[in-house]
Amino acid sequence: MDKSYSSATEADIYQSWEKSGAFTPKIDKTKKPYSIILPLPNANDPMHMGHALFTIQDILIRYHRMLGEPTLWLPGGDHAGIETQFVFEKKLQKEGKSRFDFDRQTLYDMIWEFVEKNRTLNQFQMKKLGFSMDWTRYHYSLETPIVKNVLATFKKLYRDGLVYRSEKIVNYCTHCGTAFSNLEVDYVDEVTNLYYMKYGPFILATTRPETKFGDTAVAVNPKDKRYTQYVGQEITVDGLNGPFKVKVIADDMVDMEFGTGVVKITPAHDPNDFDAGLRHHLEVKKVIGFDGRLNELAGKYAGLTVAKAREQVVADMQEKGMMVKIDSNYQHRIGRCYRCKHVIEPMVAPQWFVKMETLAKPAIAAAKNGDIKFFPSRFKKTYIDWMENIRDWNISRQIVWGPRIPVWYCLECNPRIKINFLDKDKNIVSGFYGDLKDKYSVDEIKNGLQSMMAPVDATFEVEETDHCAKCSSHALIQETDTFDTWFLSGQWPLSTLGFNTEDPSKSSPDFAYFYPTTVMDTLWDILFFWVARMTMFGLYLTKDVPFKTVHLHSRVVDAKGQKMSKSKGNVVDPLVMTEKYGTDALRFSLVYGIAPASDFVVSEDKIRAHRNFVNKIWNASRFVLMIIDKYPNTNISTTINFSKLNSDDKNILESLNKIIASTTTNIDKYHFGQASENLYQFFWHDFCDLYIENAKDRGEEVVPVLLTVLINSLKLLHPFIPFVTESVYQILREKMTLTEEQLITASWPKEIKFK
């Protein structure tokens, strides 16, 4: 044995585990299975500390495998819709291109290839960290059967009346070119101007003077005596494009204390105003286009971006004496795109929604009655609160990277469908089908198709056919909106285990055996995005929860307590750390002394300290082997003669029994921090510093106790630091008879009776 432990053999050890079939459980109906579905990483993402924290799952998996349970850890990769398209578009930008240079199919194919290159890298990195996943059951979110099943779910939701298309106000990012759900908007406190402007007989305060062209009312509080006389009347306002008329409405939404107690109502570009518009039957007048520029209704401001238009409008109003004052220190919250950080523009657009109330009900009940348990338990409240206030989910995204919504429109029946496509000369053409049909063939449109938008009342079919049921036309076109990524990943436990939405009786044996899975371990930041959606889909489709326990783990932050991100440049790369200190050292650092679901810092110091621990294990083992070699005639075994134990032996065996018991309960209770600390203390101090030191003065009678403690320690440590423990175990096997071939499948230690 070398003088110190080298991590160079890790890859070989991993291979021998994989080859032996240890990662692949056999379905055994006499035994209760243990299963974890891996929170599928973005297939395009190189590994970061978040992935390294899957160590927690590996600990659970290895522990339960050693308990003899059929144990499944199912890995996967996510196409990660907007995330990936965003990264790809950045790459295009560097090459001087944009998404508008390609038809959607070409763009899709390019992204597909881009992801394929990185997908294997991601798997390789998981193996590097020693994760004992069943690679024979690996799934990628865009595999045909998985997509097929997801589409079947959409159709079922539609048939059950839980999917609808509606023109509501949605969160639209003009930079990404798509709408988002409420969860994808980050609200940021910002200081902006609050403009007080003349508005007919009023003065009113607004942050958005440029949307004035879309105003269709002005509102006051019904209790506000200052303005009672105007309510119900039509007033004339001097606009920059000439005078216009709006109605004065009374609505409780208006805060009398704020500004002047008068609000302009722009239903097309503000969520509150949109709702007010519904209450008062106001016209929705869109003045901002999906390109983020004002349209023709803005008169001479048409074509300007929102920011530019605001500047110009304010300047012009000041010149004309319409601006009363500007409060430049107004703090409020602005919605920004979680991806690109541009300001989210509330827009009215037809989108696909899922009705959530029906789906949320059983998911709330499952949390309340304990069908799903939360660890730490405080997340139960967070989860239930969110579910109880849930709003309908916008599942449509105007991007190409992802499965298209399985809905077909007949162009002949719906001539007002707006289409954007590249003609055969690669020029962008856009307009209503009815206006373009004489110039372009349906095939030319389909081949160059970039996107389409059907009016909200368009007719459609949810089954693909080659002709329209009404008019028999073959001019059918599939919805270009794709699914929100979470619509797919929300069904991940079902898809990967082979659940069949169309005919549940045809689901695979894996599904029957491993569903519901045992634990879902993930970071709390996707509790709503993912965990909540999986629960709802699981219950909706199978009447059963997808997992019995939700374990939320900690988040790794940098030394300043900030979230690690590439843009901040504060990322500690787990792979660099494994190269430097070995995988075991990194893994141990990720669980040693951490509290559940709180931020924690992983410093290089900490990893170095645990590299020393790993080395300590190596050298203690080396010493034990030296002792064995010292007594060549001794029968090398772990059989202890209990009548000949001295007090040292009894003490260490008693400590061993204690650590076996505490490690077992600590893992059962998800107290990984405590478990690892105790193991560290036991091995280094109780075993090495005390027992081994004293054993140096004793004879060959120490051999059985030394071996017993060492082998049991290796087993207890194996889930945490699999490589060094397996490595030592294999060396021991060369010296003595050990019936269990590998530590990974060896049995979990039990109390040793010696009294």
Added chain:
RNA sequence: GAGUCUAUAGCUCAGUUGGUUUAGAGCGCUUCAUUGACAUUGAAGAGGUCAGAGGUUCAAGUCCUCUUAGACUCACCA
């Protein structure tokens, strides 16, 4: 506006249902040791009125209330 969490040695943090810990670890610091498992070592040590105040209890870092400081989540305030 609603909710959640955190505050323990110089630094980073453990301390699970209140009582064998006179409060622990790693890193750092001080002194000494060590040519045979390991300097990626061993022994000894310095360092904390467990944010502050009050309360419950035979007993509180651990439970309750308030105060202070900080972090986060959710929510449509023009």
